[in-house]
Amino acid sequence: MKELLLAEMPSFVGEQVDESGLKKLMGSLDDNGDEELDFQEYAVFLAISAQLCDEFFRECAD
Structure with missing residues (x-):
């Protein structure tokens, strides 16, 4: 995840x-506690990231 965020x-x-x-x-993303992100947990991360980006760009447009 670290490499993904940096890249x-x-x-x-x-x-x-x-x-x-x-x-x-x-x-907070690792729902099942296995210390790995599966696809569903990663999808939650993407959804949260998209929502935050949307809010950021809407504020910039004002």
């Missing part, structure tokens, strides 16, 4: 990913 969302995470924030994010 695909550099403007949101900056040059470094906050390790404690990443662990918190992973913990």
